[in-house]
Amino acid sequence: MSLSLTRLEKFYKDQSGKSFGVLGPIDLRVETGEFLCLLGPTGCGKTTLLRILSGLEKPDSGEIFLLPGRLGYVFQQGALFPWMNVESNVMFPLKATGITGSECRSRAGELLNLVGLHEFRKSFPHELSGGMQQRTALARGLVTEPELLLLDEPFASLDTRTGINLQEMLRSLCGRLSTTVIFVTHNIEEAVYLADRIVVMGHRPGRIVRNEPLNLEWPRSRLSSGFTEVLLSFRQTFEELVDPSATLSF
């Protein structure tokens, strides 16, 4: 097991000082090497859960059991440092782990080769397209070979074709490195394509409404009947969560 959450809860205060629950209670277990997708509508607390797991926010109650190890985080907008070029951005997390010099450069070069950006290593983030920025962010997230990789809707702002390419790349990279992955998305197809297990979250407060492993073989085809069946099943769950009154139409 890589991590487990027990009765995890998070509250925020509104402007009048009244506290309201944004998350939980959440119970979740993630196995080592598992690719878990957190699927849910906007505002259901997926990002908050990810921020708690990364230590950026503290939960108000509950327990987190997390095996000590390196952590990678890929943000929704990339969060690349604009004053550094692509190579320096990718090498940067290694500095915190004490790796410097030629090893640092060779590991960054290797990752940049894998994401197809080696020839752009001297470019600055503003000179890159959105997809290239996300690939750089992915390389930066993976460069420390993290035991746990957290991704917060990394492909949400990309066009479909670029998104699909990056999904395939992510899946193969994480498979190669045996990284445990928690991938947050509101895109059902993306989740069904990537995940070993999908956890669907509902909102107010964010809670788990469905937690199900996927029995789909690799490589996955988006056109197979098994894929479509799983997709429709999750779509139904998801639509019920987004707007219960939508069913008024029949």
Next chain:
Amino acid sequence: MRGKIIHNENKVRISGRFSVDDLKEVTSMLEGISSRHLVMDFSNCQSVDTCIAARMWSITEAKRARGTSFEFLGMNPDIKAIFDRFEVSDERSPLPVTKNALLYNFEDIGGKVLVTWDTVSGLVSFTAKAFKALFTGKVRGSITAYYMEQSGVMAVPIVVTLNWLMGVVLGYQAGYQMSQFGAELFMPALLAYSICWEIGPMMTAVLVAGRSGSAFAAEIGTMKVRQEVDALEVMGFNLYGYIVTPKMIALFVVMPLLVTVANFAGMAGGLAAGGMFLGMPAEVYIAEARKALVPFDLYWGVIKSLFYSAIISVTGSFMGMRVRGGPASVGRATTSAVVVSIFLVILVDALLSLLFVHLRPGLTL
């Protein structure tokens, strides 16, 4: 399906437990029923999850719109609570409650006190962490040099110009008043003393707060909005050491130099005013000013500037770190950084002047 729905004439018996997995069956069962009046009997129903309740509610609402009347029986409190939520959400939001004006104002004061307390305690804690990082962390040379250039070298023209003008204005005002008593010869002493003790350090601090304090807040605030600060934190960097320390060191180095330059510019302004308005020769002005000043007067500006450096760099960084949400909050943080920095600079200046004026050699009050 662990629950059952049995339809008999105009009665629908719902028994057992229902969850999201039963959605399809529940929908098709309820959709198929047509009657003018329906009694929904929940007497033997143990639980219904929100998803099923929402579907039941929406189907009954749709049927109601087509003229069917419904009667709900035997709901246990848990099931009723779930259905009640939909009923409530269907109502219009209540009108805002009119508050007693007196009470409202008191509440407002209380709220502002709490917000101010939150800011003050946050700033104190931030200052402590920033100084800890300053004394324990690594110095990042290149970025510190960058801030020295931005906050120091680039500020020289404006600091010199404004302090020279202040010197001219003060020299003219003081000289004019003093000449009425035939005491214009004391103008250089008055000017040199007030420039070195107050005007030079204060004007420089206000300018640096406006130029660099705001720039620090805007820079860190933008990094917060773009999640770059989160990225640094997740990678394991000490935010104080990485972001705040270079700004602190840069101001600690350049502020004393700027204040010294400002003092000389201010005194040069006084010299110009003396020459232009009082016909005072330069050598007389310089000799009178040197007679009045002791070395401590020049050191004192430098000592005060160290306090101001800490205030401006820490407050600017603190306000930037407090940015939450979008770009609008970056603007608010920038304004707050300047206002709070200048307020604290004046507060600390008053305290230092009152407490340490006796340190000046030869001064008796």
